[in-house]
Amino acid sequence: MTTLTINGKTIEAPGGTILEVSQANGIRIPTLCNHPALAPKGACRLCLVEVKGSRVLQPACTFPISEGMEVQTESPKVRAARKFVLELLLSDHPKDCMTCEMCGNCELQDLIYEYGVKETPFVGDHHEYPLDDRDPFILRDMEKCIHCRRCIRACDEIQAVNAITMINRGFRSKVATSFDTRLQDSNCVFCGQCISVCPTGALTEKDSHGQGRVWQTTKVTTTCPYCGVGCNFDLNIRDGKVVKVTSNWNNPVNKGALCVKGRFGWQFLHSPDRLTIPLMKSSLWKEHKGTEGAPSRYEGFVEADWETALDAVAKGLLTAKSEDGPDAVGILASAKCTNEENYLIQKLARREIGTNNIDHCARL
Amino acid sequence: MSMDLLAHLQELDNLITREKPKGGALIPVLHQAQELYGYLPKELQDYIADGLGIPQSNVYGVVTFYAFFTTKPRGRHRVGLCLGTACYVRGNTKNLERLSRELGVNAGESTPDLRYSLEVCRCIGLCSKAPAIMIDKSVHSKVQPDQVAEILSRYE
Amino acid sequence: MTLKELERIRAKAQKELAVRGVEISPDSELKPPRPGEVRVVLRNCGQIDPERIEDYIAKDGYFALYKVLNMTPEQVIEEAKRSGLRGRGGAGFPPGQKWFFARQAVASRPAPADGTPPAYLICNGDEGDPGAFMDRAVLEGDPNSVLEGMAIAAYAMGATQGYIYVRAEYPVAVEHLQTAIPQARRLGLLGKNIFGKGFDFDVDIRIGAGAFVCGEETALIDSIEGRRGEPRPRPPFPAVSGLWGKPTSVNNVETLANIPQIFLNGADWFAGMGTEKSKGTKTFAIAGKVKNAGLIEVPMGITMREIIYDIGEGILNKKKFKAAQTGGPLGGCLPAKYLDTPIDFESLAAAGSLMGSGGLIVLDENDCMVDVARFFMDFTQDESCGKCPPCCLGTKRLLEILTRMTQAEGTAEDLQTIEYLTENISTTSLCALGQGSVNPVVTTMRHFRDEYESHVYKKFCPSGVCKGMFHYEILADVCNGCGVCRKKCPDKVIKGDKKVVHEIDLPNCIVCGDCYKACKFDAIAIRPGPTPKSRLPERR
Ligand SMILES: Cc1cc2nc3c(=O)[nH]c(=O)nc-3n(C[C@H](O)[C@H](O)[C@H](O)COP(=O)(O)O)c2cc1C
Ligand code: SF4
């Protein structure tokens, strides 16, 4: 156990950084480049604290605690330093909160608010980049980038894709792909992991723009239906409609990581083309019910009810089995089903029908 | 931009094979590849990335971080004018203006005929003989603006 | 290699060297020692052929390594500490201490099972400070002394692989190392089982690629690993987790070149030179407005006056001394009142500057301190890696303000903003580049505030540097009509007959300064106010 004092309070901790120990003891230290899912970087200088004996301020997110250490996290000196850093960041930032997609959900905005940085005392050059909307799904507004490199680390550490990196040096540096191309022309897989960690409006979900502020939407945690991995995420819902998918960092399955389908493939939910009632071939319906059936949008199909549809399937299967033997039937399960569903379907194949002709699309 | 990767492919492959097993091969490979091809266009960077098993983005990130690497073809002769402290206080900005006028290009550019490229560097270790200019690997010290044209003419 | 063999090579080489002699290239920065100099690091430079290891052995080369390998590493560390040697790369940290920490870290972890080295030693030859070239001189003139120093350091800390990082601008240094390393390997002075003592050590060269920040040790490590050289927060210090996560010691070229001498002559000999807290000698690269510029090596504690006036023979062209810039872009400008302060790590730091690598640039009355501050800020801003906002954006803002000031657009508020920026950048930046970047501004603001105020309030550059903020006037009571200025003027705007007071046609004067430089009688003065053409860009 290491004993140290933070803001005059004696604290015992097994180890870790000043930030970790502070958080565990209910002391909040502001951060920007830090993200719980990523390795600490110490770049943004927002988490600076006073460590007794050190000439300069030290970043809490990387500085390890040691025996007898005395830390101040809210001294006037520390607060002034953080305000200074925020003033600098603001001097190179479009003051566009009104229409910014991240308004109300932006870590920079929150800190500027908390530290009361109404105006920056610095005037000078700021980055001017056109809004980069050359790609599907991901909108890049690099004027809003604060160079925290969370996106780069996510792309590397979580996704292992390394599509993006820091290019150039100093003031000219920029988050970009090789030769600053479209993401499409890089090895980006559009998982959107970068968006999920970006603290500002620099990286956002293209299709969700203007669809709802964070306080206008509710989050519903759910399991992704696309495959059987069981990733969790949060549906962001406004007026009964899904407007965005965001990472849920707390679930143990995917720990916030998603793929392109889970994160961006949600528009179909509200598509008028979706089937909401079972359809049956007109002839089959007639065979079963003896009537014409209710016409559907699709030629040759009628709108059925579940009872009739399932009866028809069961009957078909039983006929096939009795006429040509159980091995005349084969079942192909879907990766979109859960493990439990897949278990049940193989039971159906093996026990009820009596065939081993059961396979799964993910195996092909 | 297109380039002929094939021109030195054998040497490039040997180079990659030789450096790869050592740790941190990227920068040595970039140095030598730039020596072979004169510059580091995308095709070449991507080939090196694949050869060394490094993401393409990282190669580009490294190339653009270091002033020594270039993604554009450079002139046959690299005119490096020092703007280190000693050369600055001993008036090398005047020589820069003169060079720039003689060559008709700004610092960081190459002449259209690719005979010269003009670069500004920070101290070439000749401070006691400032102001200094380095052309390719030879140095010219205590340069006065009026000597600039003559010095340039020595490099075909 | 055995001691006997080494002695045999030495005897033979000494005879040869005496007959052959060494020709010092006329291009050399290094002149024979001047009075007041004591050469330890530079002792062999110009005295031996750097491309012949035998020459180095003739000068007792590699005998220190032999001696060291008969000691325990702990004894070596102790001796290094006792010598009082402090790192010459800038921060002045004792190398013995660094090796001690690294050795502890090596001991605290299991030996690598994959055959990779347990620890690394890196020689920092990036020498990025403009105005400093001592490391180049040593690497070019005596590469083996650095290799021997590296081997000793490696033995002390427990490293088996060394890297020497040389900047790309030094092709000759690289060449000489490329000759020296295989020669040392051939004689068994690098490689496996050196002197039969079971100590393995080899060295690889890494060439920089033009980034000043890569001189910073954590950035240097990233660069060797093949990445962008962006400094990392410390702790963890490289001694604990450095190159490829292994304990690593980064030592400067000059530091390492001192090591063999310390072990040959003893720690007491070394500690006998210098001041209480700064022992030994230090090389200085004197340049700028000084008559006898060049590389010198003097005992610590010598005064700036001795360096500039005795060894450097005073200021060029009978001009007045204004300031000495020490420590490179992270150092400061010291005015005349510091001329008699003994130079060591402490006194320079107390004056707001730095020892740095030992660059010493002399500035005279025609150097504008606001412009000098702007110049350095331009440098650091250009070299900032961009990782942390205080340095990346802060130096940008400082540069913008200083640029405005040198273009007659500074305001009183700007003076306050400068102070606000410098105070905060120095305490909030991630690495010493950002933290130190403000020193040139802080020292010039402190010691030459009048010049800043003149730029801001009078829009006048009294040193005659900032375009559009002064003009020239020929003083009627001094001018004797010699006509030199008239002939020099590129635009022919100076009128006057021989032996008659000359006059500048101000509306047409472009304020190029050629007349001012040419006048031998100090008859041309710098006056406030622009001329209509003085704001035109120089390039026509
Ligand atoms: C921006 C920056 C540039 C540096 N450049 C150099 C350099 O060129 N050479 C050097 O030896 N040390 C340089 N240093 C200091 C190194 O970080 C390190 O302290 C030094 O190499 C340690 O060697 P020493 O203990 O022998 O002095 C630099 C530091 C900073 C912050
Ligand atoms: S979408 Fe995924 S792969 Fe593409 S840049 Fe973002 S994190 Fe990297």
Ligand code: SF4
């Ligand atoms: S794009 Fe976002 S996550 Fe990436 S560096 Fe910029 S602000 Fe940080």
Ligand code: SF4
């Ligand atoms: S202080 Fe400057 S050079 Fe150092 S890490 Fe920060 S931005 Fe990079």
Ligand code: FES
């Ligand atoms: S959160 Fe610690 S430096 Fe950014």
Ligand code: FES
């Ligand atoms: S400053 Fe130009 S050579 Fe050093």
